[in-house]
Amino acid sequence: MLDVRRLRLLRDLARLGTIAAVAEAHTYTPSAVSQQLAALQQEAGATLLERVGRRVALTPTGEALVRHAEVVLAALEAADATLAAARGGLSGRVRLGAYPSAVRPLLLPALVALARDHPALDLLVTELDPVAVPAALRDRSLDVALAHDYDIVPVEPDPALDSTPLLDETVFLAVPATWERDPTGDPMWSVRDADWIVGSAGTLCHSLALHACELAGFRPAVRHHADDFAAMLALVGAGHGVGLVPHLAVGQPPAGVRLVPLTVKRRTRIAYRRGAGDHPAVAASVAALRAAARADTRPGGVIASLSTGLRPCSVDTV
Numbered sequence: 001m002l003d004v005r006r007l008r009l010l011r012d013l014a015r016l017g018t019i020a021a022v023a024e025a026h027t028y029t030p031s032a033v034s035q036q037l038a039a040l041q042q043e044a045g046a047t048l049l050e051r052v053g054r055r056v057a058l059t060p061t062g063e064a065l066v067r068h069a070e071v072v073l074a075a076l077e078a079a080d081a082t083l084a085a086a087r088g089g090l091s092g093r094v095r096l097g098a099y100p101s102a103v104r105p106l107l108l109p110a111l112v113a114l115a116r117d118h119p120a121l122d123l124l125v126t127e128l129d130p131v132a133v134p135a136a137l138r139d140r141s142l143d144v145a146l147a148h149d150y151d152i153v154p155v156e157p158d159p160a161l162d163s164t165p166l167l168d169e170t171v172f173l174a175v176p177a178t179w180e181r182d183p184t185g186d187p188m189w190s191v192r193d194a195d196w197i198v199g200s201a202g203t204l205c206h207s208l209a210l211h212a213c214e215l216a217g218f219r220p221a222v223r224h225h226a227d228d229f230a231a232m233l234a235l236v237g238a239g240h241g242v243g244l245v246p247h248l249a250v251g252q253p254p255a256g257v258r259l260v261p262l263t264v265k266r267r268t269r270i271a272y273r274r275g276a277g278d279h280p281a282v283a284a285s286v287a288a289l290r291a292a293a294r295a296d297t298r299p300g301g302v303i304a305s306l307s308t309g310l311r312p313c314s315v316d317t318v
Contacts, residue, residue: 004076006040007069009033010048011160012138014058014066025139070159070274077275084279091120094281097145099130101229101249102268106146106166109295110288118284129227130204134158137273144285148268152215153207162277163269164286167293169247171208171264174236177256187260188216195223195241197232209244212264233257 012022019037023030041048048062058066084092094114098107103125111123126142130149136142138160146166149155157163173187175194181187196213198220199205205227213220223241226232229249235241237254246266250259270289276282 002043003040004072006036006043007065007072009036010040010058010062011066011069011073013037013049013056014063015138017055019056025135067159073160074273074275077273078278079275081276081279081282084281089120090118090280090284091122092281093122093124094144094285095124095126095142096285097126097128097133097136097142099146099148100127101246102146102148103127105248106268106289106292109292110285113288113291114284117288118281121281121284131202133271134161137161137271140273143276144270144272144282144289146268146289147271148266149204150208151265151267153204153211155204158271160274161271162274163271164277166268166270166289168265168267170261171212171266172245172247172250172259172261173242174233174245174253175242175258175260176236176239177258178239179242179258181260186216187262188212189218191242192216192218194221196220197224197226197235197241197243198222199227200225203227205244208264212244212262 009022009026012025013019013033016022016025019030019033022028023033026033028036037049044061044065046061047059048065049056050059051057096107096111107125111125114121114123126136128136128145130147133142133145133147137145138158147155147163150171173191175191179191181190192213196209198209206225209220224232224235226235226243229245230251232243233245233250233253236243237256239256244262244264245259248266253259270286272282272286277286
């Protein structure tokens with residue numbers, strides 16, 4: 001019988017690429033990981049790993065076993081969900097995560113509702129970049145998380161995770177109030193010569209800005225990097241450049257900012273480990289997040305606020 005813990009290590013080696021990275025993810029030593037993988041290979045009775053230069057790579061058999069491992073791990077999650085439902089009641093620790101601009105409008109109302117309706121739940125919240133969500137769910141430091149991508153910069157689905165769509169939101173081009181739009185032209189093309197404010201390299205926001213500019217036919221002149229959208233809007237308002245800001249992150253911009261809606265959408269989904277969707281605590285968390293998103297589209301909500309206009313900034317109509 002194959003050891004599930006060792007299967008998880010093999011799965012993570014396929015994802016992370018090196019034994020050192022797997023050891024760091026599991027707080028093991030590289031030697032301990034190597035020993036566990038060697039034991040798994042003996043259990044399997046087949047060659048799972050091979051040396052490629054100074055690194056270890058999976059053989060075709062090893063890659064096939066990883067695919068089976070994903071199924072096994074999902075089945076164990078489903079079994080745990082069935083047992084939790086059989087025990088009845090909602091209790092235990094639930095670790096929730098969200099990207100920064102979703103914490104206040106979505107995660108906080110969901111947290112309040114969960115605490116009110118299910119007081120036996122021990123709720124923990126973590127703010128993190130969506131790029132870090134898959135790893136956090138895989139290593140069980142999170143149970144439910146809000147993740148996002150953009151329609152022009154899609155993220156490949158993670159085989160270890162399931163997700164359900166939550167909302168799509170408009171992405172705005174944030175420009176100084178003095179900017180004059182060509183009513184017949186593409187607003188992105190009209191800022192081709194502007195200084196740009198983008199996120200740090202490696203973030204989805206950085207990829208979004210570069211790809212949106214590329215689709216518009218130019219390479220942006222990046223002058224500033226800002227991962228905090230409030231800081232980005234402050235720089236725009238001060239006349240130091242332009243940037244792209246998704247709807248939830250707009251908040252109350254400073255004076256001197258004009259928001260131009262683009263056709264680009266940011267797509268938020270609720271993610272959890274594959275097989276865990278029927279766990280009562282996970283299902284309750286998903287329901288609370290959906291309720292928060294629905295409530296936020298009502299008059300006065302963050303999602304609805306742009307349809308009525310924001311002040312002190314101005315909002316162009318589509």
